Amino acid sequence: MFLSSFAAVLLHTCLCRFLTYKTSMGIAGAALSTGLALWFNVILLVIYMRYSSACEKSRAFVFKEVLSCVKEIFSYGVPSAAMICLEWWSFELLILLSGLLPDSMLETSVLSICLTIASLHFFVPYGISAAASTRVSNELGAGNPKAARLSVIVATIIGLIEPIMVVTVLLPWRHVFGYIFSNEVEVVNYLAQIIPLICISVFMDSLQAVFSGVARGTGRQHIGAYINLGAYYLVGIPVAALLCFVAKWRGKGLWAGIVSGTTVQALVLALVTASTNWQKQANNARERMQEKPVAANNGAA
Template identity: 55%
Template sequence: MEPARDAMEEGLLLKQRDERLTWRLLVEEMKKLGFVAGPMVAVTLSQYLLQVISVMMVGHLGELALSSTSIAISLSSVTGFSLMSGMSSALETLCGQAYGAQQYKKVGIQTYTAIFSLLTVCIPLAIFWRYTGSLLILIGQSPSISNEAGKFITWLIPALFAYAILQPLVRYFQMQSMLLPMLASSITALCLHIPLCWALVYKTGLGNIGAAMSMGVAMWSNAIFLLFYMMYSPSCAKTRSPISTEVFHGMKQFFSFAIPSAVMICLELWSYEFIILLSGLLPNPELETSVLSICLNTISTLYAIPYGLAAGVSTRVSNELGAGNPRGARVAVNAIIILAVVEATIVSMIVFVDRHIFGYIFTNEKEVVAYVTKIAPLLCVNIIMDSLQGTLSGVARGVGWQHLGAYANLAAFYLVGIPVAALLGFCTSLRGEGLWIGILVGATIQVFLLSVVTFCTNYEKQATKAKERLLEEECSTEDIVM
């Protein structure tokens, strides 16, 4: 009996020690994730607020300026900025795993490859933007609004090229956990934009065009600062590499990750924009569109938090897989899920408690505020889903299965979410509330599918694949040099 009791006690002690070790690892990982996520939230908000402040400035010029600028910024986000952001997310796999494998020169080379690739993509996008006004007229939009929107988005073309340089640089610093340069440049650009936008909009007679010019100046200043920091700072010495033909040989691999990355992000964003368009076909479209636009602006702003968490987990997962440490990647995934649940609970509770008043941030119309209050519980559930899917998407980018994320978003929103939204919005008395329920159904399915993929991932196999791919790249580079 004595040996059996001793064995049981020893087993219990070992179990308790393993549990303490597990929690210690999780706490340490949460600290590492927070170190990346916190600054990335500020960076994301600073970049997003460039658009928000532009609309706020232009809004005081009149209804025509406000409506045309809102349409132009929405179109520029859907057809340009979100595409650039999505494609540059490929570096969260490529640069992150290369950095984890200590192949530091590849980080710089892949960043240059991404910049050249995105600048190439910008050329047809710029041509499309140039004729946006005419295209809006062709699809039946008001000629006056279309012309003004066309002017705004044409003057926004320089900002598109700046964004194509900026986003790869953001990933370059993010994957190395070098966050201070990004934070300083993004906040400085925002602080520059506010007075410059005010001066160009109100003091020069440029009107809404001044807001577009100011956005371009802010984005270019941000991109140039980070580019010079990358080229000349001693802290970037080990990942800095000269521009060579190797940059162009990597474009095929970049696009193989960039296209599904862009599809994964854009499919979700476009689904929400499509719901706003559908709301304009409902009875009393002014009310329905206003309420759903408020809901969309709210979750878009709050999404900066899970986006920061996603940046943290994609950095940690890609670094650990590149270093051949699948256990570290798994710990990072478990830690981020705990943080995401806590964050989603806190933020959704705050919105629910303030549901009677937060509508006044956007409007003084009591009818609109009352409708926002009614739909707020659905919005809170959506915030929870957004937090979970945002962090799970970060895991997807870190591992490198963006294509699975794209399939999940396609199935969730376009096979289920939007059809359910149209059915509830137009075939029941729910109207705008029904549209939002439909998109919430899509978001719930998206979280379920991403969760299945995340928890079924074999991280040992992914670490091996990362190592094999990096070795193949190294061999092909040597062949090119020889």
């Protein structure tokens, strides 16, 4: 996955520059290069899964067997997608709300930069989250609840160390960091005021990513989706609107509100994780594994 993604990035970098600057397509060339690079990545992964010996035992050639797994995949995939989408859409909603402010061009520019910083950082804890989800699910399936719990502890420690490293870069350089994105002094200075809030967001985002991965690893995606819905749309967005339009904090209020939502999300997910009965989760995983042959036999009958 890493190698195929790296190859796609190389293609995208060269193709984007060529289509944007060497042709008349302009910004449309940048969009086209993104789509082509993503499809290139998909094609590489399909070729790997089709011809690699590592995937030999997991290929399904019987159409009936494929259809029998669709419901199960959707039962885990839809709540997992909801967890991510509900969070991501709330950040996008901030950009829309910033357009209602008097100096909308400045506000949307700065919040777009904040969203870019947050999204670039999120992929690091998201990787830790994926590792935690994989390790927890594997250990529970193997009947090792203590190893699953240890994986959660290790992932949490890494999730605390990583944002400290990011904050030590962001905070001291906050007055010049904005020049990476813009040459406008007003934009750079405004961003410097919001970066302390971004630092808090970085911490909360790392923790919630780890605990979200644990929720997925234990098969409780639906709980994570409900938590995200409440944290962002019952707390985050309303607080953001109040701080922005009532308290007159403008863009800082919008980001402070979304930080409050992320904080609630991280705290509730932490409570769910801390109260997890790992032996019970291991037993549930084993029961799910034992049910599959029975379902297959019933279908054959």
